[in-house]
Amino acid sequence: MAITPFSDDEDDGLMGEINMTPLVDVMLVLLIVFMVTIPALRHAVKIELPHASSQKEDAKAAQVNVSIEANGTVLWDGQPVTPSALRAKIAAAAHENPLPELHLGADRKVAYEAVAQVMSAAYAGGLTKIGFVTEPKP
Structure with a gap:
């Protein structure tokens, strides 16, 4: 007699x-977690904070206008400067507080x-704020 691993006597249905x-275990754990955390979220310490009235300081940064003419002349606020004088003026402006903006045209x-x-x-x-000056189209 031959023995087969699968017998026809059993019901192989799903x-x-x-x-x-x-599912009940997971829901129970979630319920416990929410029951523990919700009171902690609503708990707050009531303290009286100090009041101070201060106004925002409007320290507008100065601006330096540097222009370059068609022939290559560099102007510092309208006055012609040499390359060495330009470096000296830039170094002097970099030590100002707040740091001025360089407007380059x-x-x-x-x-x-x-x-x-x-x-x-x-x-x-040391001047890192540089803006380019342009003219709008007519």
């Missing part, structure tokens, strides 16, 4: 029931190299 025990015919040199001198001197 189980049609859902095991509710793990250049003629449209100026080579980019001249603009890049002024920007490099400003950054090396």
